[in-house]
Amino acid sequence: MSAAAQNQGAAAQTQPRVAVLGAGSMGTTFAMVLADAGCDVTLWGRDAAVLDAVDRTHRNEKYLPGIQLPAMRGTTDAAVALKGASIVVVSVPSQVSRATLESMKDLVEPDAVVVSLMKGVELGTDKRMSQVMAEVLELPDERVAVVSGPNLAPEIAARQPTATVVASRSEATAQLVAAACSTGYFRPYTNTDVVGVELCGAVKNIIALAAGMAQGRGFGWNTLATVITRGLVEITRLGLAVGAEPTTFAGLAGMGDLMATCASPLSRNHRLGKHLGEGLTLTEAIEATGGTAEGVKSSQSVLELARTHGVEMPITAGVVAVLDGSLPVEELAATLLKRPQKSEAAG
Ligand SMILES: NC(=O)C1=CN([C@@H]2O[C@H](COP(=O)(O)OP(=O)(O)OC[C@H]3O[C@@H](n4cnc5c(N)ncnc54)[C@H](O)[C@@H]3O)[C@@H](O)[C@H]2O)C=CC1
Ligand SMILES: O=C(CO)COP(=O)(O)O
Numbered sequence: 001m002s003a004a005a006q007n008q009g010a011a012a013q014t015q016p017r018v019a020v021l022g023a024g025s026m027g028t029t030f031a032m033v034l035a036d037a038g039c040d041v042t043l044w045g046r047d048a049a050v051l052d053a054v055d056r057t058h059r060n061e062k063y064l065p066g067i068q069l070p071a072m073r074g075t076t077d078a079a080v081a082l083k084g085a086s087i088v089v090v091s092v093p094s095q096v097s098r099a100t101l102e103s104m105k106d107l108v109e110p111d112a113v114v115v116s117l118m119k120g121v122e123l124g125t126d127k128r129m130s131q132v133m134a135e136v137l138e139l140p141d142e143r144v145a146v147v148s149g150p151n152l153a154p155e156i157a158a159r160q161p162t163a164t165v166v167a168s169r170s171e172a173t174a175q176l177v178a179a180a181c182s183t184g185y186f187r188p189y190t191n192t193d194v195v196g197v198e199l200c201g202a203v204k205n206i207i208a209l210a211a212g213m214a215q216g217r218g219f220g221w222n223t224l225a226t227v228i229t230r231g232l233v234e235i236t237r238l239g240l241a242v243g244a245e246p247t248t249f250a251g252l253a254g255m256g257d258l259m260a261t262c263a264s265p266l267s268r269n270h271r272l273g274k275h276l277g278e279g280l281t282l283t284e285a286i287e288a289t290g291g292t293a294e295g296v297k298s299s300q301s302v303l304e305l306a307r308t309h310g311v312e313m314p315i316t317a318g319v320v321a322v323l324d325g326s327l328p329v330e331e332l333a334a335t336l337l338k339r340p341q342k343s344e345a346a347g
Contacts, residue, residue, distance in 0.1 A: 015040050016180055019085035021100065023050055023074070025063040025153040025291065026117050027091035032157060034089070035070040036183045042073040044081035051076050067157045082107040087115060087180055089147075093292045094120025094129055094202075101136040108137055113173055115145045115166075119201035120294040121301040126308065128198045142170035145177045146194055148201035149252040150260035152267065156186060163187040165253040167197035189252065196244030197253040200235055203302055204258040205295030207231030209273035209319050211262035213329055216277020223333070227315065228262050233347055234313045238302070241309040268293040276322060276329050296323060314339060 016039050020031040023045025035041045045051050050062050054074030059067070075081050082088065088108055092100045097118060108114065114137060116129040127135070130144050149164030156162060166181070166188045168174040174190035181188055191197055207227060214223045235258070236249045248254055261267040265274075272293045275285035286296070299320045306313045318336055321327035327335060 016086045017084050018042070018087040018089060018180065019044060019081040020089045020091060021045075021078070021081070021104070022091035022117075023047065023054065023060060023063065024091065025157075026151075027089070028054070028060045028063050028069070029153040029157045030089060030091060030117055030147070030181070031072055032064075032067070032069050033181050033183055033186050035072045036159075037179075037181050037186075039087075039180050042075060042081040042085070044075055044078055046076060048076050050074070064154070064157045078104045079107050082109065082112075085109060086112055087177065088112050089115045089117060090129070090133060091117040094118045094294055095123060095297055097129055098122065098132050098136055101133060105137055111143070113143050113145060113168075113176060114139055115147060115177055116198070117147050118294075119148065119205055120298040121202045121305065123297055123301050126301045126305040128195070128202070130194055130198055142168070142173050144168060144194070145173055146198050146201075147177070147181070147188070148197050148257065150256040152260055152264055154266050159185045161185050161187075163189060163252050163256075165189050165191050165197050165251060167191040167194045167253070169194055191248065191251070191253075193245040193248045195242055196239050196248030199239045199242065199244060200248060200254040201257060202294065202298050203235045203238065203316070204231070204254075204261050205269040205293070206299045206302060206316050206319050207234070207258060208261040208267050208269035209276075209293075209295045209299070209323075210315050210332070212267075212270040212273020212275075213277040213319075213322065213332060214273075215270075216274040216279075217329070217333070219333070224262065228258055231262070231315055232258055234315055237347060238306050238309065238311045238313060241311045242305070269295040272296065273319075279329075282323060282325075295319070299323060 018034050018039045018041050020027050020043045031041050031043045051074035058069040118129040145168040166174045166178045178188035211227045268291045272285050272289040275288050318332045322329050
């Protein structure tokens with residue numbers, strides 16, 4: 001089926017101009033979704049060879065090998081990408097989002113809606129990505145949105161069906177972004193719970209590291225199901241403490257993304273955890289995994305955030321301890337299982 005035939009988005013009628021910042025696997029994939037949905041897309045990144053190929057041949061062999069992209073522009077010039085863009089999508093690694101946005105803040109159109117695809121929490125400030133974007137670009141709530149869900153980039157790039165959540169405090173903004181990225185294979189649902197949707201996306205990466213570690217140790221489905229289920233309890237506990245809506249956790253951004261990321265070897269966080277479980281050092285595991293595994297750094301900021309709010313997150317604390325070398329990975333399961341007995345109803 002052609003991209004045009006797949007397009008079911010209202011965006012096709014309006015052709016919003018969209019800048020996507022970050023030409024890695026997710027930035028390029030979401031640029032593809034937007035273009036398939038009828039948007040006029042410019043992808044920005046730092047690597048001239050990558051962006052030149054995107055511009056001329058509509059391919060990004062470095063991050064999406066074998067995928068033919070729809071027509072879009074590629075550039076390393078942020079001014080070119082941002083000029084006239086009514087929607088700006090940010091998809092760089094979370095820990096460089098502030099510096100990236102600082103360098104472009106004067107180029108963003110004054111009424112543009114800014115959308116985060118990033119699933120991390122900033123080290124040092126413990127801020128979610130929408131908070132970083134709003135702070136740097138001085139955005140009101142109605143110009144901020146986040147997209148999060150079970151969205152492994154290689155599967156979306158193959159145009160396999162999935163759904164996602166577009167969250168904004170403004171329902172109108174969520175609807176605008178959802179219309180811009182709605183295709184025959186990508187179905188966005190709207191939500192106004194930005195805090196919950198964003199935290200689910202960041203914390204599931206840490207739980208996926210733990211799931212990968214379990215797999216690397218040779219444990220099977222019972223262990224995986226336990227990590228996923230108790231991981232969701234941790235996500236819910238932190239989310240509720242910082243003001244998220246209870247219904248978000250069972251949704252696509254919560255349970256949906258947790259399942260995809262914990263179960264799939266396509267997840268970098270899962271793979272990195274597995275390498276650690278198999279006995280690689282952190283440096284070796286990062287090297288062997290490739291790409292951005294947000295949970296490595298965000299585990300520290302999420303644990304900080306949890307401590308600030310008096311929330312217990314034992315899996316996250318265990319992952320942090322394995323990553324900083326204070327807990328051997330072989331001892332993670334025993335450390336978690338020997339904690340004092342408690343009622344499941346206590347959450
Ligand atoms: N890959 C996936 O399946 C999904 C990723 N995400 C999120 O998307 C965000 C981006 O991840 P990916 O695209 O997957 O990562 P990636 O590792 O594929 O690409 C990262 C991109 O950021 C660029 N970059 C690195 N440092 C930079 C800097 N200082 N300034 C500007 N650009 C810089 C790299 O050159 C590369 O183009 C992450 O927060 C991730 O959690 C969300 C959903 C799915
Ligand atoms: O967020 C993702 C899927 O929804 C991608 O997970 P990884 O960042 O672990 O690859």
